Amino acid sequence: MTKVWMITGSGRGMGLDFAKAVLASGDKLVATGRNPERVAAAIGPSDNLLVTTLDVTKPADAVSAVKAAIERFGRIDVLVNNAASFYAGYFEDLTPEQMDLQLASALLGPMNVTRAVLPVMRSQGSGKIVSISSTASLVGFEFCSAYAAAKFALDGWIESLQPEVAPFGIETMIVNPGFFRTELLTDDSTQYAASSVSDYSERRAQNIAGWKSASGHQPGDPAKLAQALITLVNLPELPRRFIAGADAIGMVEQKLALVQQQIDAHKELSSSLAF
Numbered sequence: 001m002t003k004v005w006m007i008t009g010s011g012r013g014m015g016l017d018f019a020k021a022v023l024a025s026g027d028k029l030v031a032t033g034r035n036p037e038r039v040a041a042a043i044g045p046s047d048n049l050l051v052t053t054l055d056v057t058k059p060a061d062a063v064s065a066v067k068a069a070i071e072r073f074g075r076i077d078v079l080v081n082n083a084a085s086f087y088a089g090y091f092e093d094l095t096p097e098q099m100d101l102q103l104a105s106a107l108l109g110p111m112n113v114t115r116a117v118l119p120v121m122r123s124q125g126s127g128k129i130v131s132i133s134s135t136a137s138l139v140g141f142e143f144c145s146a147y148a149a150a151k152f153a154l155d156g157w158i159e160s161l162q163p164e165v166a167p168f169g170i171e172t173m174i175v176n177p178g179f180f181r182t183e184l185l186t187d188d189s190t191q192y193a194a195s196s197v198s199d200y201s202e203r204r205a206q207n208i209a210g211w212k213s214a215s216g217h218q219p220g221d222p223a224k225l226a227q228a229l230i231t232l233v234n235l236p237e238l239p240r241r242f243i244a245g246a247d248a249i250g251m252v253e254q255k256l257a258l259v260q261q262q263i264d265a266h267k268e269l270s271s272s273l274a275f
Contacts, residue, residue, distance in 0.1 A: 003233070005041055006030040006065070006214045007088065007089045008056050008113055009083030011039035014074040014222045017079055019043050021226035030069040030076070033083070056083045056109030062116035078233055079117045081110035084150075088211060089143040089193025097237065098193060099146050106150035111157065126169040128238050131158050133174050135248045139255045143207040149210065154247075162240065171238040177225065178248030182273035220245045 010013040011032035022029045032054035033039040040051045050072045054065040085104040121127025137151035162172045
């Protein structure tokens, strides 16, 4: 059956690859972004495409976008929470305002859109919510405290949402990508904290140089990730989590081994805490 997808942040990066793959598969697409003209130009024309304005940090935008989707296609089968931002820097350098902006785009934004879509999916008795997270939701990285805070929270929210909406036929999937060759690390997409604490100066410069040198050299192919998403969405049951990329698998396996070591190291003490 032809599906109707709704993808946030469809005009660039992974979102654009996802959008093109959905249309190439023959499904219908509601492509959203803060600049709909830019989104439409990036994707190109299609009878199966609706482009609409959506700044995920604005709940009213989410409601309007969902309403436009229903008016055009009558349903929403798959929501892909993709839009986000990246505020890089040491926690002491990041301002409260930058932390708020990071959480607004990468955590509260997906919440706004999902809240607007859920009544539609409950009414349909079906739906799939795919949230693009990160390996930074499972492994903390130096210089990524704001981003990791938002992504760790995203994963916890989705894991808790799943049993709440499962009785309505709604499934969720968390996608934890490794490093994919997108625009995330370009100057247009990454916001660096202003230098303020001198004790971090040397490491700050090394981190910024490292991130900038990695841009355009990431191992993951976002077009292949887009095809993987379509494969997963078409399975009889949506996986609860998809670790995307060989590098991501390696990092997560190391984290799992470390957690097991930490459990084993103090298991006797931990097990002695009951009344």
